[in-house]
Amino acid sequence: MYEEVIKRFGAIYEDPIVEIKNLKQESYVQQYQEAFESLLNRVELNEAYAVSLFIGGLKKEVSMPIRMFKLTTLSDVYAMAKMQEATNVVLKPRYNSPLLTTLKFTPNSVNKPVIAPIKPNTMNGNNQVMARNGGNRPFKLTQKELEEKRAKNQCFCCDQRFFPGYKCSGQLHSLEVVSESYDELGMEGDNETFEDCFEEVITADSDPQISLNALSGLNSFQTMRVKGMFGRHTLHILVDCGSTYNFLDLKTTKSLDCKFESTTPLQVFVANGKNMMSCYQCKNF
DSSP states (O other): OHHHHHHHHSSTTOOHHHHHHHOOOOSOHHHHHHHHHHHHTTSOOOHHHHHHHHHHHSOHHHHHHHHTTOOOSHHHHHHHHHHHHHHHHHHHHHHHSOSSOOOOOOGGGSSOOOOOOOOOOTTSTTEEEEEOOTTSOOEEEOHHHHHHHHHTTBOSSSSSBOOTTOOOTTOOOOEEEEEHHHHHTTOOOOOOOOOSSOSSOOOOSSOOEEOHHHHHTOOOTTEEEEEEEETTEEEEEEEETTOSSOOOOHHHHHHTTOOOEEEEEEEEEETTSOEEEEEEEOTTO
8 A cells, every 4th residue: 555655646757857957947046946956956966067957947148148157056156147137137128129219221221311302493483373272263473473572572362561470361371382394294293381380482592401310310321410518508419411501499499598580481391302491590509
């Protein structure tokens, strides 16, 4: 009867050597250490071999750093493994997040910098200005009428004097400049729409351009990020050779308590095909 009980509940079918060799860390080092010591007490191994078995069963992120120390005692290996595990917990958020936000690389992007496309001046002698008011039918101005209104500083859609921030009585919210060359080809030109900003578009002699890198704050091989001082404030300045004008964020201007004034709205072309409006200027900055 005694022999039958031993056969039924004994450990004659277990091989602790095989178990300790196949033992792997699945959770924390402390739990792995307890399971390893439980099997180690049932076998006779020299300490050097036991150290190798313990390190071999650790997770790769724990075992690889401590191998370089060439530890010879189990107590040192236990302590070093727990320290490495704690270090990995602290550094894990850094490994999971990118260090720098960069543009997605494509093979053809090396020789193609992101620069604003150069568009022709929309106020030349062969252009017409067309205004739309909701669902009303568009009306057109001849070049002569356009020049007369510009000389008198009048709104293109009425006879009132134009000034920055002026609201047309017809509640106009957009102006579109269409080239005659597009009409001859039966094509629509690029329509530039600016809502709740101004009704008359005044273009400069050369259309201002701003690089998409400068707008988004990303670095490229044509940009250089430097630090500057304005009084006691530190500013991050992005020098971009793809931009033709200098631009300052309006929120930054207010936080620095800079003096800025309203000016003739300036249309700025951005490299992504869109455009922005600059309605203020900051002198002597």
